[in-house]
Amino acid sequence: MTTETSPAQSAKGQAPAAPAAPVAASDVVPYAHTRLPDTERELLREVLYEVGTDPEQKFILGRRTAELERRLADRADVRDVVACASGTGALTLALRAIGVVPGDEVIVPAFGAEPLAATVLGVGAVPVFADVDPVTMVLDPVDAESRVTDRTRAVVPAHTFTTMADMPAIRSFARRRGIAVVEDAAVGQGATLGGRAAGAWGDVGLYSFFPVKPFGMPGEGAVVLTDDAELAARVRRLRNHGQDGVQRFVHHEVGFNSRFDEVMAGFQLGRLERADAMITRRAAVAGHYNARFAALRGRGLLAPTGGADGQCHYVYAVQTICRDALATHLAAHGIGSRVYYPVPLPRLAAFAAYAGQGADGRRPGAELASARHLALPLNLNLTDSQVERTADVVCAFFD
Ligand SMILES: Cc1ncc(COP(=O)(O)O)c(C=O)c1O
CATH class of the missing domain: 3.90.1150.10 (Aspartate Aminotransferase, domain 1)
Incomplete structure (x- = not known):
């Protein structure tokens, strides 16, 4: 410019x-x-009634959530999708699941949403702010790589405005330097780069469903995406207080309450075709x-x-x-x-x-x-x- x-x-x-x-x-x-458009108000009313009167009476992490996860995995062509309570929660789960521990460094863009850095601090790690390209306003891969040290565990590119972060360049330097990529596609659902969905470029990615987001809904929620089965299993465990979903009240590690609501899952499924x-x-x-x-x-x-x-x-x-x-x-x-x-x-x-x-x-x-x-x-x-x-x-x- x-x-x-x-x-x-x-x-x-x-x-x-x-x-x-x-x-x-x-x-x-x-x-x-x-x-909300009138058709979606009607959908919300119908789903609320359906979930409320469902003989199963399961309101959190039920079959609708599981189906939404499967359908979103198909759409993004990733192995697994795990629904959770918010984009901020998804970032936290992703950082923990890739093994970020206190004292690690995580590279984040210096221009962007606050949770990018807050979640790094939340897991006890240190945010290292890299510059952004002044035209596209997304992470500059060259500046980001120049900030890698032997304590760097991950880089978190975020899609911010129109132009997606340069995922090929970021993946390439991350592979070379042995660090993980957490792709913050909170705002990027529906975008693709080189035929690959936004959110599917990182070792782990995420979409937010906060109301104003591209596939936002009348509530809080998000999903984590990954091709790595072990990572997905860890995210699943972490979102529900470290339990494995098989045996209740056996906590394998300290996790979070970052679960997903069945009414919102039904709502998202009901308009996925749109x-x-x-x-x-x-x-x-x-x-x-x-x-x-x-x-x-x-x-x-x-x-x-x-x-x-x-x-x-x-x-x-x-x-x-x-x-x-x-x-x-x-x-x-x-x-x-x-x-x-x-x-x-x-x-x-x-x-x-x-x-x-x-x-x-x-x-x-x-x-x-x-x-x-x-x-x-x-x-x-x-x-x-x-x-x-x-x-x-x-x-x-x-x-
Ligand atoms: C890039 C980015 N990451 C993460 C978040 C957090 O998402 P949520 O509001 O669902 O917690 C936001 C929210 O605006 C965001 O813009």
Whole structure:
């Protein structure tokens, strides 16, 4: 991306004047819109009734959860999927299952979601923050590899916005250096890279079903994915207090309560056939934004590029050095936007002790990503005209 400012941009760098007239309600485009569609409200009601009146009366980790696990394993073409209570729980289970112990180091992106680092600390290990690529805003494999030491146990790439993390490069250096890959695909369900599903590239991966995620649901939940049968068995044991599922109250190790709810399993199964259509719609919105914004590259707006391969459609974020002014301009026209991670993780008070000093503490890609990104509306409730209006208002800012 060019960081030069055009004259038009400099002028727009100041907060533009608000439009004279208030925005009509019909022109408002909210950033987030998690209203369950009517068909899904009906599905939720039906599943709730079915589970509640099922003679089995099994509400947690029952046959629906097992079926959801099997169906998701088929879809991602992995050997095993284990459902658990949240994406944060899935990260914790994955770290424990691959054998991360107190004192180990785990490499995580410096720009991203807080659980990436919090879960590492939660299992007693040390988060080592690697820089991200300033354009794609995902883990930079070269910087990540440069931070490997003989205490490094794993690297945790995360898919964040449109472009998936460079999984081939990350797998390749991890193999070479003898460390595990935990692929945080919390937001990447439905994406593929080189024909392989997001979540299936790591030794272990995960999807979150938090409501706003691509296959989010009206509740908390997630799954862990792996091709390694032993690892899957360990995740299964850890999610249920270290029990093996055969003999109750015999705890093989200290685990967690990270189980999955049958109502949510029934709900996810009931709309699994729609998952592809949901991703296709999100991809169409992102593709439309990409096409409209391609011409703005020379004017200071960097939008995601590339074809369908390796693209996630959870959050659509553009980058510009006029980010705050663009957000103000959008708000003045009734269009919501969001800054996800205004500060790189190692500069948050929570993780400052792990930020590193001197060259180790420098992460220019993460600083740029934090300062420049702005997410635009991308959700299943957007109409085509709302997408068009959002694109028009963004384009007008750079005119
Ligand atoms: C990349 C990433 N990893 C993990 C999580 C945690 O997932 P959950 O909210 O299901 O705990 C999130 C949540 O936003 C996330 O974005």
